[in-house]
Structure formats: structure tokens, C-alpha cells
Amino acid sequence: MHKIHPILSGLFALALSTGALAQQPIVIKFSHVVANDTPKGQGAERFKELAEKATSGRVKVELYPNSTLYKDKEELEALQLGAVQMLAPSLSKFAPLGVKEFELFDLPYIFPGKDVLNRVTEGPIGKSLFKKLESKNIVGLAYWDNGFKQMTSHKPMHDPSDFKGLKMRIQSSKVLDAQMRALGANPQVMAFSEVYQALQTGVVDGTENTPSNIYTQKTHEVQEHLTVSDHGYIGYAVIVNKKFWDSLPADIRTELEGAMKEATKYTNAIAQQENDKALNNIKQSGKTTVYTLNAKEKSEWRKALLPVQKEMQGRIGKDLINAVNKESATLGYK
Ligand code: LMR
Numbered sequence: 001m002h003k004i005h006p007i008l009s010g011l012f013a014l015a016l017s018t019g020a021l022a023q024q025p026i027v028i029k030f031s032h033v034v035a036n037d038t039p040k041g042q043g044a045e046r047f048k049e050l051a052e053k054a055t056s057g058r059v060k061v062e063l064y065p066n067s068t069l070y071k072d073k074e075e076l077e078a079l080q081l082g083a084v085q086m087l088a089p090s091l092s093k094f095a096p097l098g099v100k101e102f103e104l105f106d107l108p109y110i111f112p113g114k115d116v117l118n119r120v121t122e123g124p125i126g127k128s129l130f131k132k133l134e135s136k137n138i139v140g141l142a143y144w145d146n147g148f149k150q151m152t153s154h155k156p157m158h159d160p161s162d163f164k165g166l167k168m169r170i171q172s173s174k175v176l177d178a179q180m181r182a183l184g185a186n187p188q189v190m191a192f193s194e195v196y197q198a199l200q201t202g203v204v205d206g207t208e209n210t211p212s213n214i215y216t217q218k219t220h221e222v223q224e225h226l227t228v229s230d231h232g233y234i235g236y237a238v239i240v241n242k243k244f245w246d247s248l249p250a251d252i253r254t255e256l257e258g259a260m261k262e263a264t265k266y267t268n269a270i271a272q273q274e275n276d277k278a279l280n281n282i283k284q285s286g287k288t289t290v291y292t293l294n295a296k297e298k299s300e301w302r303k304a305l306l307p308v309q310k311e312m313q314g315r316i317g318k319d320l321i322n323a324v325n326k327e328s329a330t331l332g333y334k
Contacts, residue, residue, distance in 0.1 A: 025060040026252065028240075030086040031069040031078065033192045035216035039146050039274050040088055040236055041065050043267030047238075050259035055252055061086075067193035072172065080137055085244045088144055088236040092171040099132045104316050106175035108182075108231050108305035110324055112333040114145070114272070117233065119327045125320065130237070139245045141257070142238045142264040145271040146210045148230035150279075152223040152288070153206025158297055160184070160304035169195050169207040174315060176208075178308050179232065192217075199223060210234050211278035212271075220288040228279070228292040231301060238264075 030048070034040050048061035064070075070078050072093055078084045080097075094102035104110065104125075111117045120126055121143035130140030151157050153166055163183035170176040170187045180187035188204050192213075198204045200222045207219065213234070214220055238260065245253065283290050293301065309321060 025058055026248065028059060028061045028086050029064065029069070029084040030061055030088075031064040031075050031084045032088050033067045033072060033075070034065065034213060036065050038212045038216055039267050039271040040144060042270060042274070043144050043263050044088065046266045047259055047263035050262050051256055054255040054259050058252060059256065067191070071191040071193050073191065079239065079241055082241050082244060084241075086238065086240050088238045090146075090171060091143075091235050091237060092173040092176060094133075094237070095174065096172055097133075097136050097138070099129070099136065100174070100315055101129060101132065101317060101320060102237070103173050103175040103312070104129075104320055104324065105233055105235060106173045106179070107309050107312060107316070107321065108179050109302055110309065110321070111233050112328050113331070115331055116324070116328045116333065117145070117235070119331070120324055121235070123327075125323055133237075133239065134242065137242045138239050139242045140237050140239050141260050144236040144238060144264060145268045146212065146234040146236065147271055147275040149208045149210055149232045149234055150214065151206065151208050151227045151229055151231070152214060152219055152225065154224050155205075156225050156289070156291065157206075157227040157229075158291065158293070160300055166205040167203075169198060169204045175308065175312050176232075178311055179305060182305055182308050182311075195219065196222060208232065211275045211282060215278035215281050220282045220285060223288055226282060226288050226290045228290065229298075229301060231305060 028051070030044055032040060032044060036042070036045065044063050044065070048063055051059050051061050069075070069084065072089070073096065075084065075087050076089060076093070076097060079087050091102045091105040094100075126143055133140050153168075155162065157163060160183050163180070163185040166185045168180045168185045168187055169190045170180060172189045177187045190198060190204070195207055196217055196219065199207065199219065206223065209219065214226070220226065248256070279290070282288060313321060
């Protein structure tokens, strides 16, 4: 029997192993901080399902919800280092990356309705914000909706003066810091995963979030009062590591873009109803008193919070704020 030349046998082994490598699926680790049973959690699940199907298993999406892999700040660092490939941080968490313009979305009462928000995220403003991410080795793929924020605390909050001296947890946004200060509260930046315990132990007195986040984090079990104020907004940017994204075979990238488009449509279609359902569940739980501001109180809140838009012009950009307000005017809001 002929012996195979050692070089040939080495080449044969290499061919076998690269063949085996070619069979390995491309893994996308998708980390996020909220529960599965939220608009973002469900959007991520839908993306996984669609992406794996569209690529016939050549891509595997591993989901890590509920801060199981990383907390707020760490997940952004992990994405830039390539330890995870995909995230969907709230738009309030981009300033530490050096793109503070995303805090536009945090300005109190900047979106009188979801129609204005859609014009912003789907139009040139949304695109220009994504462009700013590229130099950070990040590609923005989509904007995902959550909803309008409500306030919670251990005391009733009807008038802005009720916030005086309250320690309020916020996300890492200077606009949110200014917003809480405008109410006379003391803002405290804290990771999402730490909020429940901080409220339970009295490290902070209150917080703001969407009903879907409040309900799934059981915030209502450690807060006696919730005020339906709709004073601000929470949404997300789905982002990927640019080096990873650019290295994908073109056909795979196209399939993933298609899956993301579908998942985005789905998420944005369920967001409002998920929040309505969550608010109802909070009411039904009987664990917290839910109060909705009347017209007079709303106007007091607006009076207290609208100056934040002007105060933050230097940070966000006057043109950017004006462009959003122009969209509102075009859609008939005063
Ligand atoms: C928060 O940190 O309060 C939320 O924005 C978390 C999230 O991703 O919705």
C-alpha cells in the first residue's frame, strides 16, 4: 500500500478542518437588559426566529435577556470589543459612547405622538444619528419602539412640587438628569438591573419607566404610587459591531437585514398594546395606586419641564431639536 506523503496528508487534514469550519454557524450574541415579555424582548425573539430561518441555520442568534450577560454600561463596551455582536440599548444610553445627540429622545414632551416619533426614526434625523455611530465601530440597524414613561415613587405625584427632594433613579443621560432637577428631585444614575433592589431598600425613592418595564421588573410591588404622565419616551437602537457586520458574507447580511426589517415591524406594532396591557396589569395587581394627571396638572408639568428643551440645546443641538418640533408642527401639533 502506498503511503501518503506527509505534506499531502497535512493538506488533506487542513481541507477537512476548514470544511468543518465552513459548517459552523455564524453566532450572533444578542444581549439586552429587559424581560422577554416586553416589546424589546419579543422583538429579539422574533429576530432570532426570522434570522435563523432565512439563513437556513447558517446564522445562530443567542439571546441573553435580563442583564444575564452584561449590565447597561458593560454591554456597550462588550459590543465595541466584539464580545457580543448585537444589542438594543435604550436611546438614553448612547452618550457614554460619545454620541450625546441621541439624548434628543429624552427631552420631556418632545414627541406629542407616536406619529412624530416615527417621522424622526424613519426619516433623515434617524439616519443622521446612525451615521454618527460608524466612527465608534457600530452600525445602527433599526429603531425599536417601547413607549411613553410614567413616574413611580412611594408618595403621590400630582404636582411638580411633589418631587422636591425625592431621589429618582435615571438612565445615564444628562437630559434626564436635567429633567429630574427641573422637578426639584435628585437624580441618581443606576443600571436597570439594580433598580428593584434600590427601590426596595430605599436607596432611591422613585423612578420613571414604561409600564411594560415597570410591570415585568415588579417595580409596582415596591412603589406605592404611579402617575400616568407620558412626560418622556423610551425606545431603542438595534446596533451591531461594525467589524463583525462588514465581515459577513453579503448574502447573509442581506438575509439578516430582511429579518431585522420584519422584526422591527413586529416590535413597533406590539409596543403600544404591550404597554397598555402592562398598565392594566399594574392596576389589577392592587399593589400600587395609579393616578392619571388631569388637564390642569398636565399643564403644570409641561410648564416645569419644557424649559429643559432650551436648557439642553447646547448639548443636543438647536437644529436637531427644531427639526423635531417642525415635524410636530407639520403633523398638526401645536
Ligand atoms: C432602563 O434602563 O430604564 C430601560 O431603558 C431599560 C430598557 O432597556 O428598556
